[in-house]
Amino acid sequence: MRLNDLDERIVHALAEDARRSYADIGAQVGLSAPAVKRRVDRLLAAGAITGFTVRVDPAALGWETEALVELYCRHNTSPEDIRRGLSRYPEVASASTVTGEADAIVQVFASDVRHFERVLERIAGEQFVERTKSVLVLSPLLRRYTSGSPT
Amino acid sequence: MRLNDLDERIVHALAEDARRSYADIGAQVGLSAPAVKRRVDRLLAAGAITGFTVRVDPAALGWETEALVELYCRHNTSPEDIRRGLSRYPEVASASTVTGEADAIVQVFASDVRHFERVLERIAGEQFVERTKSVLVLSPLLRRYTSGSPT
DNA sequence: CCTGAAATTTGACTGAG
DNA sequence: CTCAGTCAAATTTCAGG
Numbered sequence: 300m301r302l303n304d305l306d307e308r309i310v311h312a313l314a315e316d317a318r319r320s321y322a323d324i325g326a327q328v329g330l331s332a333p334a335v336k337r338r339v340d341r342l343l344a345a346g347a348i349t350g351f352t353v354r355v356d357p358a359a360l361g362w363e364t365e366a367l368v369e370l371y372c373r374h375n376t377s378p379e380d381i382r383r384g385l386s387r388y389p390e391v392a393s394a395s396t397v398t399g400e401a402d403a404i405v406q407v408f409a410s411d412v413r414h415f416e417r418v419l420e421r422i423a424g425e426q427f428v429e430r431t432k433s434v435l436v437l438s439p440l441l442r443r444y445t446s447g448s449p450t
Numbered sequence: 451m452r453l454n455d456l457d458e459r460i461v462h463a464l465a466e467d468a469r470r471s472y473a474d475i476g477a478q479v480g481l482s483a484p485a486v487k488r489r490v491d492r493l494l495a496a497g498a499i500t501g502f503t504v505r506v507d508p509a510a511l512g513w514e515t516e517a518l519v520e521l522y523c524r525h526n527t528s529p530e531d532i533r534r535g536l537s538r539y540p541e542v543a544s545a546s547t548v549t550g551e552a553d554a555i556v557q558v559f560a561s562d563v564r565h566f567e568r569v570l571e572r573i574a575g576e577q578f579v580e581r582t583k584s585v586l587v588l589s590p591l592l593r594r595y596t597s598g599s600p601t
Numbered sequence: 602c603c604t605g606a607a608a609t610t611t612g613a614c615t616g617a618g
Numbered sequence: 619c620t621c622a623g624t625c626a627a628a629t630t631t632c633a634g635g
Contacts, residue, residue, distance in 0.1 A: 310506065317468060317502035320630060331602060336631075347510035351468040352503060355461060359498030367548065367555060382591040394592040397518065399585040404518060434550040440533040441545040471609060485622050487611070 305330065309338055310348065314443065317351045354442070362408040364415045365436035368422065369401035376402065376427040384425050390418045401432070456481070460489055461499065468502045513559035515566045516587035519573065520552035527553065527578040535576050541569045552583070 308328045312319060321332040321339070328335070342348040357365065372381065378396050381403050385391045394405040405422070409415035412435075423431050459479045463470060472483040472490070479486070493499040508516065523532065529547050532554050536542045544557040556573070560566035563586075574582050 307511070310504065310511065313504040314506070315501075315503070317504050322630075332630085333602075333632075345510060346507050348504050349507050350466075350505040352466070352505050353461065353464040353468050353499050354501040354503055355465065356497050356500055359493075359496065360458070360461070365546070378589055378591060385592060391592060392594050393590070395516070395590045396588040397585040398588060401585070403591065404585070434548040434552070434555070437547040437549060438529055439544070439546045440529060440554065441536060441542060443543050473609075482623055483609085484611075484624085488621080 306338055306342060306347075309335060310342065313339070313348070357408055361410050364409045364411050365439070366407045366409070366415055366419075366433050367436065368405040368407055368419065369432040370403040370405060370422075371400070371429045371431065372402040372427050373429050378403075380427050384427060385422070388418060388422065390414075457489055457493060457498075460486060461493065464490070464499070508559050512561050515560045515562050516590070517558045517560070517566055517570075517584050518587065519556040519558055519570065520583040521554040521556060521573075522551070522580045522582065523553040523578050524580050529554075531578050535578060536573070539569060539573065541565075 305328055309324060312324045312327060321335040324330075325332045325335045330338075339348065357363070370381065381394065381396065385394050385405060388407075390407050390409050392406045392408050394403055396403045407415060407418060407422075409418055415435075419431065419433060422428060456479055460475060463475045463478060472486040475481075476483050476486045481489075490499065508514070521532065532545065532547065536545050536556060539558075541558050541560050542556055543559050545554055547554045558566060558569060560569055566586075570582065570584060573579060
């Protein structure tokens with residue numbers, strides 16, 4: 300699906316605040332409210348917008364510690380093996396396979412450093428994991444878009 | 451702020467679909483629509499919920515290339531300097547200061563590798579940046595929730 | 602794009618714990 | 619005094635023309 304400039308501006312407006320009214324967004328991009336709604340519906344149907352969600356302060360939910368973990372996996376580990384293995388951890392917020400030395404990078408939220416240590420030990424103990432390398436997040440500077448599914 | 455069980459269930463419902471009506475959420479958690487709204491307003495005021503946003507399929511928006519960039523900055527660079535510098539790039543989805551050798555890790559979405567290369571060159575040219583180190587994302591395995599501010 | 606009906610959001614008021 | 623429920627007014631959504 301091709302997105303034109305108008306669609307991009309609408310997505311950008313929704314990314315900033317998904318609860319703005321269609322009339323409001325229309326005034327910004329130069330369209331009527333129904334026209335904006337039609338485009339949003341089209342973006343939803345096409346899968347460009349996959350849903351609406353809240354931005355949450357992890358600390359308020361008790362997730363004070365954020366870390367990025369590089370995973371070095373055994374040979375013959377498929378991305379699907381990694382996904383399946385990690386999906387069982389509620390502490391895992393996101394994970395991707397990457398180029399470079401590591402096989403995957405995993406974003407983990409934990410209640411504190413001790414909690415993170417326990418999660419890391421369990422992940423490092425997975426059959427497909429050879430070793431890990433972690434950095435702790437000090438302060439989040441920017442956080443703009445969300446992608447993916449509501450799982 | 452402490453969240454009780456009811457607040458957590460409301461946040462969870464909104465994380466799945468932020469467009470559900472208060473009445474709908476209320477039916478699920480056992481409250482009336484206005485009661486749910488009062489709690490959401492309180493969570494917003496307290497900063498536990500920092501906003502509402504859309505979940506986006508980057509590929510459908512034409513952002514086919516995702517990369518993680520480690521930033522090594524000059525001495526005396528404050529987190530705020532980094533944040534201000536990076537916020538001018540629409541391609542930057544998230545950024546955090548981290549422990550370890552690098553000073554910050556930046557998540558970048560670009561339309562293709564050539565586009566990413568141009569963005570990387572511009573970021574590497576920022577006054578506060580000494581050098582960078584990047585990995586490209588091969589496939590996103592998991593992507594669960596969003597945190598942070600709408601800036 | 603405009604209009605009218607339906608649904609939702611939102612505030613005020615009232616009562617229970 | 620805090621928190622939830624009910625009711626009514628104002629917006630917003632959404633289907634017609």
